Amino acid sequence: MKIHHRLRTKLIILFSIVTFIPALVTGIYAIQVSSKSLRSQALTTQTMQAKTLANNITSFLTNVKGDLMFLSQSPVMKDYLRANASEAESKRQALEQEFLAFSRNRRIYYQIRYLDExxxxxxxxxxxxxxxxxxxxDKLQDKSQRYYFKETIRLLANEIFVSPLDLNRERGQIERPFKPVIRYAVNIYDNKNNKAGIVIINVDANQFIKPLGNRRLVNHDGYFINHPSSEKSWGGPIDLDTGYNLQSEYPQWNLRILGQDGTLSTKRLTLSHKRVIVPGTFHNWTLIIQRDTQDILKSVIAFRLMFSLILIIAVLIALIVGWLLSARITRPIEHLTRMANAISKGEMISKSVEIQDKGEIGQLAHAFERMRISMLKAFDRIRQKST
Incomplete structure (x- = not known):
């Protein structure tokens, strides 16, 4: 008998089809759904990370704004503004001591200054x-020609001046190592409600830039404040003037990223960009988290490989179980077939059929055994009549 005609082969094929097709369909569907879910989760995680970092910057600068208002309206400042000529120096020194204590406590300001009108x-x-x-x-300077003084002194009461975030300069030269600075300033008034100058604080911007690591931060003009490649940072005309900006990095996405929230993805890279609100100004920065798309898909690929391996193992186990079950079903039938062939040739008729099975195969074996016994009795009767 050819192998494909055997009952065992047919049962194995049937069992394999019944097992493999549902497992394959279910596996493909599960891989597609789970892969989509894992990708979506990875993108959500990246977006939430960008949102958290952006909120941290906004919160930091909000605290700076609060510090500025406190210093401009502190009792020590008011005492100085009310002081007469004989008290002025002692009150000025008290103001210096307050600035000193505040600077030591906060540790985020390069300078705290009071400039008169x-x-x-x-x-x-x-x-x-x-x-x-x-x-x-004797080392205090006249800052009347500096842009931050001119712009602040023109503001109305309680309006706050916020400078661009730029690299600090001393005597017209950019300091090295770089010291990124953003300045907050506000007018102060004497007891007659006349302008009495400004309070200005120079914020150490590294306090919120360094925690960004290799994430990109772009100012409202599209120049990088922070970039994984340091030579691509501070390319604006007021800083290093390299000209490298957001458009240089992402020419096709420049307008879709600057000052907006969203996610952009290609086969090569995936971006999450988040608008950063700068308290005290109408300008916004943009935080960008960039990752290789393949990095985001690593978990998806790993899941697919693992699930495929599990599916292959499950199918192999099903085939083995199918082979064992088919063997259990067909082995007694094959034994009975051999017995029947032997008996038909006059052989093994005296050998009893012993199959331990309580199902249909067992009933067939019992019927076969009864037939064998009947045949023996018939042969005995024939012999007796012939003798």
Missing amino acids: TGQEIARVDSNSLTSRIIER
Whole structure:
């Protein structure tokens, strides 16, 4: 008998088809649904990370705004503004001490200064994040020609000046190592409600830039404040003037990214971009998290491989179980077939049929055994009549 005609082969094929097709369809569907879910989860995680970092920057600058308002309206400042000529120096020194204590406590400001209505520095504290010191009076400078003084002194009461985020300069030269600075300033008024100058604080922007790591931060003009490649940062005309900007990096996506929230993806890379609100200004920055699309899909690919392996193992187990079950079903039938062939040739008629099965195969074996016994009795009767 050819192998494909055997009952065992047919049962194995049938069992394999019944097992493999549903498993394959279910597996493909599960892989598609789970892969989509894992990809969506990865993108959501990246988007939430961008949102958290953007909110951290906004929260940081909101606290800076609060510090500025406190310093401009503190009792020590009001005492100085009310002081007469004989008290002025002692009150000025008290103001310096307040600035010093504030600088040491906060550790996020390069400078805290009070400039009078002419632009002359009256009190100034400098810090390098480790130590803070009062600048001697003979070293205080006239800042009347600096843009931040001119723009702040023109503002109305309680309006806040926020400078562009740029690299700090000393004597017209950019400091090295770079010191990114953003300045917050506000007008102050004497007891007659006349402008009495400004309070200005220079914020150490590294405090919120360094935690970004290799994430990109872009200012409202499209120039990088932070970039994984340091030579691509600070390309604006007021800084290094390299000209490298958002359009240079993403020419096809420039307008879709700047100042907006969203996600962009290609086969090569995936971007999550989030608008960063800068308190005190109408300008917004943009935070960008970029990852290789393949990195995002690693978990998806790993899941597909694992699920495929599990599916293959399951099918192999099903085939083995099918082979064992088919063997259990067909082995007694094959035994009975051999017995029948032997008996038809006059052989093994005296050998009893022993099959331990309580199902239909067992009933068939019992019927076969009864037939064999009947045949033996018939042969015995024939012999007796012939003798």
